Amino acid sequence: MDWLDFTADEPVARPLDVRWIHGSPSAKHNTDPDIQVYRYDPHTVILRQNMAIDYEGPFMFLLFGNTHALLVDTGATESAEYFPLRRVVDELIEQWLAEHPRDRYSLLVVHTHPHGDHIAGDAQFAGRPDTRVVGIERDEVRAFFGLGDDLGKAGLVDLGGRVLDCLASPGHHEAAVTLYDPSTGILLTGDTVYPGRLYVEDWPAFRDTIDRLIGFAATRPVTHVLGCHIEMTAEPGVDYPIRYTYQPDEPPLELTVGDLLAISLAIDEIGDRPGRHAYPNFVICRVDG
Numbered sequence: 221m222d223w224l225d226f227t228a229d230e231p232v233a234r235p236l237d238v239r240w241i242h243g244s245p246s247a248k249h250n251t252d253p254d255i256q257v258y259r260y261d262p263h264t265v266i267l268r269q270n271m272a273i274d275y276e277g278p279f280m281f282l283l284f285g286n287t288h289a290l291l292v293d294t295g296a297t298e299s300a301e302y303f304p305l306r307r308v309v310d311e312l313i314e315q316w317l318a319e320h321p322r323d324r325y326s327l328l329v330v331h332t333h334p335h336g337d338h339i340a341g342d343a344q345f346a347g348r349p350d351t352r353v354v355g356i357e358r359d360e361v362r363a364f365f366g367l368g369d370d371l372g373k374a375g376l377v378d379l380g381g382r383v384l385d386c387l388a389s390p391g392h393h394e395a396a397v398t399l400y401d402p403s404t405g406i407l408l409t410g411d412t413v414y415p416g417r418l419y420v421e422d423w424p425a426f427r428d429t430i431d432r433l434i435g436f437a438a439t440r441p442v443t444h445v446l447g448c449h450i451e452m453t454a455e456p457g458v459d460y461p462i463r464y465t466y467q468p469d470e471p472p473l474e475l476t477v478g479d480l481l482a483i484s485l486a487i488d489e490i491g492d493r494p495g496r497h498a499y500p501n502f503v504i505c506r507v508d509g
């Protein structure tokens with residue numbers, strides 16, 4: 221078997237040369253695929269769910285290592301008929317294995333956090349051979365990644381020569397994690413950081429998480445910060461109303477470490493004030509207390 225060396229080169233920031241499916245004026249007449257497949261590189265796939273199926277239009281990620289593929293999140297819809305995630309993932313794995321044959325190859329399914337729009341497709345993977353769907357409870361998630369009580373210490377998941385770091389990221393959700401892939405330099409931030417409404421359930425935990433991500437990013441090359449939704453418009457500080465299913469003027473999905481710093485500054489500025497606070501690339505919504 222050709223053992224791929226995922227550590228050979230420093231990660232480079234490839235442009236995301238993609239126009240995401242972004243809904244349509246009439247959901248009934250939507251002609252987009254149920255799931256958009258974008259190959260970021262030969263071993264990294266970004267998926268987006270069609271907004272006509274669920275307005276959340278979440279992103280999911282499929283990463284290939286030498287022994288395991290990792291699916292990060294399973295979307296907002298349970299039905300394999302409306303949302304054929306299992307079929308799409310099976311096809312992608314089959315295609316990858318055709319290029320990189322292996323006798324055995326496993327699939328790991330993990331979640332950025334257990335909100336319904338990130339776990340709904342889990343059941344589609346039940347009974348799939350050589351597959352583990354990691355549970356969604358906070359302690360189960362942290363145990364899987366080897367995260368202890370000291371949240372400053374990263375955990376990991378090894379896909380066979382492609383070892384991702386994992387950081388506990390409470391704030392949006394207590395079980396949230398952020399994954400860092402050294403081979404692409406991509407930071408997968410779930411709903412903790414994305415170009416949209418950052419709903420904060422636990423303000424002190426969120427502040428600590430953003431600081432932790434900034435500290436981590438200072439020690440590693442981060443090429444893109446990729447969350448799981450786009451809710452902003454192309455106009456700075458203006459988001460699409462919730463439940464909209466047509467977003468023709470979306471900004472790119474990818475954010476930068478500079479946006480992490482901007483969130484940190486915004487947190488200081490917002491202080492004790494609850495509610496909604498718009499910034500050019502994101503809106504912070506304090507829903508705690």
Ligand SMILES: [Zn+2]
Pocket residue numbers: 333335392393411
């Ligand atoms: Zn969420």
Ligand SMILES: [Zn+2]
Pocket residue numbers: 276278335337338411448449
């Ligand atoms: Zn979400």
